Amino acid sequence: MTAADPTHPTAREYPEHWEADVVLRDGRTGHVRPITPEDAEGLVAFYAEVSDQSKYFRFFAPMPQLSEKDVRRFTHVDHHDRVAFVLTVAEKILAIASYELIKPGEAEVAFLVQDAHQGRGIGQLLLEHLAQAARERGVHRFVAEVLPDNQRMLQVFHEAGYEVTGGWGEGTMHLEFNIDPTDTALGVMAAREHRAEAASIDAFLSAKSVAVIGASRRSDTIGAALVRNLVLGDYAGRVYVVNPAADAVAGMPSYARVGDIPGDVDVAIVAVPAEAVQDVVLDCAAKGVHGLIVISSGFAETGEEGRQRQRRLVGLARSYGLRLIGPNALGVINTAVDISLNASLSPIMPPRGRAGFFCQSGALGSAILEKVRNRGLGLSTFVSAGNRADVSGNDLLQYWEEDETTEVVLLYLESIGNPRKFSRIARRVSRSKPVIAVRSGRTTQGVPMGHAVRSIEAPPAAVDAMFRQAGVIQVDTLDEMFDVAQLLAHQPxxxxxxxxxxxxxxxxxxxxxxxxxxxxxxxxxxxxxxxxxxxxxxxxxxxxxxxxxxxxxxxxxxxxxxxxxxxxxxxxxxxxxxxxxxxxxxxxxxxxxxxxxxxxxxxxxxxxxxxxxxxxxxxxxxxxxxxxxxxxxxxxxRQPDEEEVLSRIDHDSATKMLVGLLIEAPDGRDLSYAECQELLGHYGIDLWDRIPVTTAEEAVAAAEQLGWDVVLKATAEPLRQRPDLAHVWRNIEDADEMRHAYHQLTGIITSVEDAGFVVQKTAPPGVPVRIEGLEDPLFGPAVSFSISGAITELVGDQAYLIPPITGLDAFEAVRSIKAAPLLFGHRGSEAVDVASVEDLFRRVAALKHDLQQVCAIDLSLVHATAQGVKVLDAEIRVAPVIDPRSDWFTRRLNVHPGDTLPG
Missing domain, CATH: 3.40.50.261 (Succinyl-CoA synthetase domains)
Structure with missing residues (x-):
């Protein structure tokens, strides 16, 4: 028995969070997951379909079959020192990638992709997922041995965005590269994600053939309406109807199953009862259909049973390589002259125009199309995604970014499944095309019943900040959206x-x-x-x-x-x-x-x-x-200057510290003041010393240790919020003053034991500011800046930003609050060193962005002075990362909480 055996005491549990649905280069989907011992039979079948040349490239020798020993070695890994991923479609293995630890921090990688599926970007995808897993296991460097003739594999490594070095060695190419996620590597990943997701949407909107499943001879049915709208909209492609109970529908021959259709089918529109949709998925997958538009209702919008049905539907569709719009969708429209596709329930074919529109509610979609027609605005494309179980606004943004017919993007969002990805894509798209968004539930952060996503717990102002930073024009109503859109579509x-x-x-x-x-x-x-x-x-x-x-x-x-x-x-x-x-x-x-x-x-x-x-x-x-x-x-x-890199940041030491803390406290805890000093110090933030005291004599001794000119203050939360600052005694210079101060403060505080008295050096006069950071389970990190005090909290005068932030972001945020004049010499007061305030804000944002384990940080009292900033108080809470942030360093389709994906 070896450590590679999952039954071995040192073997790790199966890392379920590494599973991911992914979009391949051609727009179809696949499933990436760690290999398991149950894959033995599938691995043998996979290997049988690999060419002799590909086998030779992988093993450097003829190897027509895998021995039983080979199969066991490949399928029995410990998910730590030996890691392997497979990519499957319809539960068939199409590719395998693995790494094996050579020495601490370094591992050797190898790949094998079936010849029929080479060129679909599978190698790059598996490399991303291997690298993410390796980083989690403390590996930071990959090495690979590649035969010079294996050009596809050499291309995978050289196009990964990493700095690859290497040379010749005994007839092979020896490659080495650091796998830390550099800006270049992330940029390459984002570009590939963009092309793949855009291709998956283009297949819907540029479909050359459409099958309506559930078409009926009765004119008042949904199926009949779909056929009618396709035909009357002058669709340029082929329309097929599927109805096992009819020979013809609307004058067109009817087929019992999609598989009976003689020609290719790009997209299937599904309008059958909810319980029959899964059978349709299997039929469409066998036919080679690219995507499904599921009009059928009866899914997550109906309750728990419907949610389970929806999860099974999405998992099944993705496992067979299909993308899905819906369920409970209105449909899609493309007004291009050479396509003219109205694959929706709406009889309204909007005029051709420059705006692309995405919404979720079917009922609202019909009203939107009516408004568009009445205003003469014109649309390029329209997608109503219903419950948004798979295809989302993020996918449409990827498509519209390169679509020459779309100049303005309109989004009606009832929920955001992946806010960080939305922010990243929208920020890029907004640079070339304006994005206008209406977000329902903006104040309550609620989501409709049919949308299986968690509510965002971050304050509404933080979510608004995300939209603002991304350049999204956020409006309050649909009418205002059209007001802005018609201006952007027609005027400079x-x-x-x-x-x-x-x-x-x-x-x-x-x-x-x-x-x-x-x-x-x-x-x-x-x-x-x-x-x-x-x-x-x-x-x-x-x-x-x-x-x-x-x-x-x-x-x-x-x-x-x-x-x-x-x-x-x-x-x-x-x-x-x-x-x-x-x-x-x-x-x-x-x-x-x-x-x-x-x-x-x-x-x-x-x-x-x-x-x-x-x-x-x-x-x-x-x-x-x-x-x-x-x-x-x-x-x-806004063109930020060349970004100044923050100095005095030691990310590795901070991470090591947090790992140690969470080993001791696996459920998380609040840091002590000394621990706050240490962690903040790793990010170049100097937290002033303070000494807790419980008696007057302890206060005198603490003041002597600090060298006098000190402050005695209570730190309990209710006392800190007193607007009269009666909990603070400043500029104490000797023992008598300290005893007097202690007597006076304890006389006005009811519970001395709970007051939390501390002694600290007196800070120079300045403006008290506050910088906070939080971690939302869905939304991710956010930081805020404000003038410190209860009044600020009551009136909500806070500026929020979403890390990572630039110097320009910090510059604008500090000046955006209503109380900002206090920092710039209000009514003759001395102006503070605002640059140091911005620097501190950036450092807290960097810490919050880098360290997800820091679930909350509060620098509740920072003195901003003419000479710089003095951080006088801090509270930090750490907790283990249960759900990694939604924007990984790997490409993956969104997974809703509680979803179970096919294995």
């Missing part, structure tokens, strides 16, 4: 926040000016033309403000006099706007959307092209939409 971005108001109504002009001031815009010109203003008057005034270098955007207001239609004025607005590089919004005849009179057709002949002028029923709506776009343009202009 503003260069600043200065606006001109041109109109023929003094009253509405004043309303516009008030709304601009309330929204952070500055009105630099206001031209009142009078009620009888002509089209020429409007054109002259608009030309003047467009040419004004002190104007960045224009608000045009037209209320027609009696018996005037406004066509000539509309032509003037459209003509000026089409030639302008500054955005124009209007309140034209109280219309909503992009009225026909204000549209400029684009080259493709769609209803409204670039230069069309959006109109709003109320001038306040127009100004508010413009203000949102100004904020987005300002975010785009």
């Amino acid at each position: 971005l503003p260069a600043g926040a200065r606006v001109a108001v041109v109109g023929n109504s003094d009253a509405l002009g004043l309303l516009a000016a008030d709304a601009a001031a309330a929204s952070g815009l500055g009105v630099t010109r206001s031209i009142a033309l009078g009620a009888e203003a002509t089209a020429d008057d409007f054109e002259d005034a608009l030309d003047a403000v467009i040419d004004d270098p002190d104007v960045d955007g224009v608000v045009a207001i037209y209320i027609p006099p009696l018996n005037a239609g406004g066509a000539e004025v509309a032509n003037a607005l459209a003509a000026v706007a089409e030639q302008s590089d500054k955005p124009m919004v209007s309140s034209f005849l109280g219309r909503e959307g992009v009225p026909e009179l204000l549209r400029v057709p684009d080259l493709a002949g769609s209803t409204a092209g670039r230069g069309s002028v959006p109109s709003y029923p109320a001038v306040e709506q127009a100004v508010r939409a413009l203000a949102r776009v100004v904020e987005y343009a300002a975010w785009l202009d």
